[in-house]
Amino acid sequence: MxxxxxxxxxxxxxxxxxxxxxxxxNVKLSLSEWRELLADSGWGAPSWPARWYGxxxxxxxxxxxxxxxxxxQVVGVTRKGANRLAAQTILxxxxxxxxxxxxxxxxxxxxxxxxxxxxxxxxxxxxxxxTRAVRDGxxxxxxGQKVWTSMAHISDWGILLARTDMDVPKxxxxxFFLIDMRQPGIEVRPLRQMNxxxxxNEVFFDNAVVNENDRxxxxxxxxxxxxxxxxxxxxxxxxxxxxxxGFDRQEQIYVEEAExxxxxxxxxxxxxxxxxRIDLLLPRAIERGKFGDAALRQEIAxxxxxxxxxxxxxxxxxxxxxxxxxxxxxxxxxxxxxxxVSRECARVHTIISGADAMLDGVDSELNGTxxxxxxxxxxxxxxxxxxxxxxxILAERVLGMPKEPRNDVDRPxxxxxxxxx
Amino acid sequence: xxxxxxxxQNAFREMIHRFxxxxxxxxxxxxxxxxxxxxxxxxxxQLCAEFEVPATCVPExxxxxxxxxxxxxxxxEEMGRALYCGPFFGSTVLASLVISNxxxxxxxxxxxxxxxxxxxxxxxxxxxTCDRWRAADVTMVATDDGDHWRLNGEKLFVVDGLGADFLIxxxxxxxxxxxxxxxxxxxxxxxxxxxxxxxxxxxxxxxVRFNNTQATKISRAGDVGDLVDDALDQATICLCAEMVGxxxxxxxxxxxxxxxxxQFGRPIGSFQALKHRAADLFVDIELAKAAARCAAxxxxxxxxxxxxxxxxxxxxxSEAYMSAALETVQFYGGIGFTWENDTHLWFRRAKxxxxxxxxADWHRERFIKQIAA
Ligand SMILES: Cc1cc2nc3c(=O)[nH]c(=O)nc-3n(C[C@H](O)[C@H](O)[C@H](O)COP(=O)(O)OP(=O)(O)OC[C@H]3O[C@@H](n4cnc5c(N)ncnc54)[C@H](O)[C@@H]3O)c2cc1C
Numbered sequence: 006m007x008x009x010x011x012x013x014x015x016x017x018x019x020x021x022x023x024x025x026x027x028x029x030x031n032v033k034l035s036l037s038e039w040r041e042l043l044a045d046s047g048w049g050a051p052s053w054p055a056r057w058y059g060x061x062x063x064x065x066x067x068x069x070x071x072x073x074x075x076x077x078q079v080v081g082v083t084r085k086g087a088n089r090l091a092a093q094t095i096l097x098x099x100x101x102x103x104x105x106x107x108x109x110x111x112x113x114x115x116x117x118x119x120x121x122x123x124x125x126x127x128x129x130x131x132x133x134x135x136t137r138a139v140r141d142g143x144x145x146x147x148x149g150q151k152v153w154t155s156m157a158h159i160s161d162w163g164i165l166l167a168r169t170d171m172d173v174p175k176x177x178x179x180x181f182f183l184i185d186m187r188q189p190g191i192e193v194r195p196l197r198q199m200n201x202x203x204x205x206n207e208v209f210f211d212n213a214v215v216n217e218n219d220r221x222x223x224x225x226x227x228x229x230x231x232x233x234x235x236x237x238x239x240x241x242x243x244x245x246x247x248x249x250x251g252f253d254r255q256e257q258i259y260v261e262e263a264e265x266x267x268x269x270x271x272x273x274x275x276x277x278x279x280x281x282r283i284d285l286l287l288p289r290a291i292e293r294g295k296f297g298d299a300a301l302r303q304e305i306a307x308x309x310x311x312x313x314x315x316x317x318x319x320x321x322x323x324x325x326x327x328x329x330x331x332x333x334x335x336x337x338x339x340x341x342x343x344x345x346v347s348r349e350c351a352r353v354h355t356i357i358s359g360a361d362a363m364l365d366g367v368d369s370e371l372n373g374t375x376x377x378x379x380x381x382x383x384x385x386x387x388x389x390x391x392x393x394x395x396x397x398i399l400a401e402r403v404l405g406m407p408k409e410p411r412n413d414v415d416r417p418x419x420x421x422x423x424x425x426x
Numbered sequence: 427x428x429x430x431x432x433x434x435q436n437a438f439r440e441m442i443h444r445f446x447x448x449x450x451x452x453x454x455x456x457x458x459x460x461x462x463x464x465x466x467x468x469x470x471x472q473l474c475a476e477f478e479v480p481a482t483c484v485p486e487x488x489x490x491x492x493x494x495x496x497x498x499x500x501x502x503e504e505m506g507r508a509l510y511c512g513p514f515f516g517s518t519v520l521a522s523l524v525i526s527n528x529x530x531x532x533x534x535x536x537x538x539x540x541x542x543x544x545x546x547x548x549x550x551x552x553x554x555t556c557d558r559w560r561a562a563d564v565t566m567v568a569t570d571d572g573d574h575w576r577l578n579g580e581k582l583f584v585v586d587g588l589g590a591d592f593l594i595x596x597x598x599x600x601x602x603x604x605x606x607x608x609x610x611x612x613x614x615x616x617x618x619x620x621x622x623x624x625x626x627x628x629x630x631x632x633x634v635r636f637n638n639t640q641a642t643k644i645s646r647a648g649d650v651g652d653l654v655d656d657a658l659d660q661a662t663i664c665l666c667a668e669m670v671g672x673x674x675x676x677x678x679x680x681x682x683x684x685x686x687x688x689q690f691g692r693p694i695g696s697f698q699a700l701k702h703r704a705a706d707l708f709v710d711i712e713l714a715k716a717a718a719r720c721a722a723x724x725x726x727x728x729x730x731x732x733x734x735x736x737x738x739x740x741x742x743x744s745e746a747y748m749s750a751a752l753e754t755v756q757f758y759g760g761i762g763f764t765w766e767n768d769t770h771l772w773f774r775r776a777k778x779x780x781x782x783x784x785x786a787d788w789h790r791e792r793f794i795k796q797i798a799a
Contacts, residue, residue, distance in 0.1 A: 125761070126688075128760050129689050129690070129759065133691075196764060197764060197765035198763055198764055199755075199767070199770035199773065348752065355780060355781060358781070359556040359557040359781055359785055360556040360559075360781045360782065360785075362781045363583065363626065363777075363778040364623060364625065365623045365624055365625040366623040367623065368622050368623040376625050379625065379777050380625070380773075380774075383752060383763055383773075384763055387755075387756070387760055387762075387763055388760075391756070391759060393697070396699065411690065412691045412692065413691025422691050423688045424686070424687065424688045
């Protein structure tokens with residue numbers, strides 16, 4: 006019964022998108038001209054409210070609309086930076102003034118956003134953020150440091166979690182700001198990883214300024230806002246299955262889009278290697294004449310089994326989210342399984358390589374790809390919450406085991422033991 | 427069998443440890459590994475002059491100190507801990523051991539004293555494909571043109587090959603296919619040496635091409651494959667000691683960090699999850715260390731089953747070192763994944779050592795076949 010209803014609506018949405026595309030898509034427009042038209046139409050962000058550049062459709066329709074765009078080879082809204090995350094957060098917690106000022110350029114790509122959460126002193130313990138925002142009349146003065154900030158070097162704006170009160174428990178002393186990245190008080194430096202790439206940045210605040218008006222929700226309510234961002238981050242991660250890499254076409258608008266995507270993707274060219282490149286195991290084993298080795302076949306098969314189970318588990322989780330649920334702690338299962346796949350892939354690639362595993366750069370197999378697997382796979386046990394944190398989530402929230410006793414939430418933050426800044 | 431180090435051995439270890447702490451600090455390693463040679467000549471000269479490192483396990487008859495493999499392994503362990511980058515492993519371990527085990531007395535008298543003083547360096551050229559590190563796998567042929575032996579073909583993964591004054595090459599004598607040991611001057615014009623870009627920048631390797639290159643045979647008549655393999659087993663044991671040293675250093679650094687890094691209002695080392703990881707790792711490393719140490723003393727005791735012990739040690743050390751590297755990154759969290767943090771220097775060595783001189787799989791296979799035989 007529900008199925009037929011949603012099928013009917015789905016068909017209706019498809020028809021509407023097609024009609025609109027037929028009337029409006031014009032390959033001769035520049036990227037920004039087209040995106041402005043698209044943002045105003047509501048088809049750029051179908052699940053957003055009709056009042057705010059959306060169509061007020063259920064989230065399940067996003068992928069339907071995307072599919073129609075893709076099939077018609079129509080350029081969509083920008084996917085760069087943390088634009089989408091920042092927009093989702095502003096939609097949930099911003100004032101009308103914020104929405105009016107920020108949402109449209111987030112879709113068109115006229116402005117780029119970054120996410121300023123992680124700090125050198127607070128990674129697993131995000132609520133332990135120590136970057137200070139001190140009130141000064143109708144503005145705040147920001148001092149401190151963020152780290153692991155993608156795209157900060159090309160960002161216009163950032164969503165910032167900062168401490169406004171040291172005298173209350175940690176979660177209550179945080180506030181959430183929209184901060185202008187183009188100011189003298191902010192310095193962005195590239196952060197180089199152990200695999201040689203510099204995909205992230207460190208961001209230093211030295212008396213940077215943010216207006217009181219650019220705070221989301223009340224002072225001290227920042228953790229609640231950040232929770233929205235984190236929830237959406239997980240949801241986007243869980244739901245986004247295929248990555249858009251642009252259309253291989255010559256017209257100006259496609260070229261512009263491809264350039265935008267290239268800039269966004271370039272620092273992350275090693276991301277497939279970080280997953281372990283399970284796709285390369287079989288071809289490499291065969292090419293190196295080792296597929297006859299029964300022990301190696303077992304290793305590869307074991308990994309494939311793990312990977313297939315993981316895919317099916319994540320499809321189940323995705324279906325639950327699309328059916329309207331929020332991403333639960335079950336996401337940790339997929340995350341942990343993914344980290345395991347990465348690590349095991351590196352191990353099996355080593356078996357396939359033998360002594361060639363000692364090589365790097367052009368001397369390494371597949372022009373350095375194999376070496377990059379070895380030097381990138383540790384990332385998946387860290388990024389987006391470490392394995393230990395995922396296991397704690399599963400044990401405490403899913404399995405209902407007793408919580409660790411804590412000494413950091415029941416007292417003023419300034420009295421909590423922490424690393425010196 | 428001697429299970430614990432003597433007082434003298436410990437004093438020796440302590441001395442070298444203190445020297446390397448200063449002269450092979452991570453900043454020195456980083457800068458040395460950026461140079462073309464890959465290591466610091468002054469530090470090596472000091473190791474030769476002050477500690478007479480290359481003399482350690484060379485018999486007194488050839489100018490050495492006549493200590494055993496135990497002492498050489500102690501050195502290796504400290505070198506590995508400090509991630510020393512220099513010709514120690516290539517010249518003092520690999521090449522010298524092959525000469526000591528396999529060359530004629532006359533040739534030992536000629537070659538070893540020079541190596542002992544440290545004014546000459548040698549490198550071993552044996553591997554021809556990526557999975558073969560033993561004499562039986564060698565296919566390169568040495569032909570006798572009446573006056574000289576001539577070598578043709580290519581050798582891979584020649585450790586410290588670029589800095590070596592001469593190469594010790596394992597090849598088959600043309601007529602009967604017997605394994606022989608040859609010496610080639612690296613100044614020979616017909617030789618080409620190319621660096622193989624390694625994941626571990628602290629251990630340099632090269633690809634050496636021989637083009638009708640003139641060589642001197644330094645082994646006796648007949649097949650000396652067994653002697654070469656003995657030397658390789660001894661070198662493997664030293665490698666295991668080196669790996670254990672590196673793994674211990676990683677674990678120490680992870681534990682140190684876990685005491686000073688606070689999250690959630692407490693040092694991360696107070697989380698049982700990390701305590702258990704550290705304890706597991708400690709067990710792995712202690713097991714590998716026991717195997718490496720016992721294998722070294724077994725060589726000095728003249729035991730028969732050295733290849734078995736070498737394989738046990740390498741299978742254990744390959745896994746222990748690699749998991750120490752992965753765990754240490756994990757202990758450090760995000761910062762452990764950065765270039766700036768030193769962990770990746772050891773991580774790279776762990777990865778490289780994992781497969782050097784035979785993968786864990788290869789050693790397990792050899793071991794099980796030997797005990798089943
Ligand atoms: C490749 C990469 C990409 C990243 N991308 C981003 C990004 O885009 N945005 C962003 O904000 N951040 C990003 N990060 C940062 C990442 O989220 C943090 O590194 C991670 O959350 C861990 O925090 P930390 O580095 O401070 O380590 P710490 O929190 O200091 O952890 C150190 C160790 O302590 C353990 N530990 C901590 N708490 C507990 C506990 N309660 N119980 C048991 N063990 C514990 C950890 O598991 C870890 O082993 C990225 C990191 C990497 C490596």
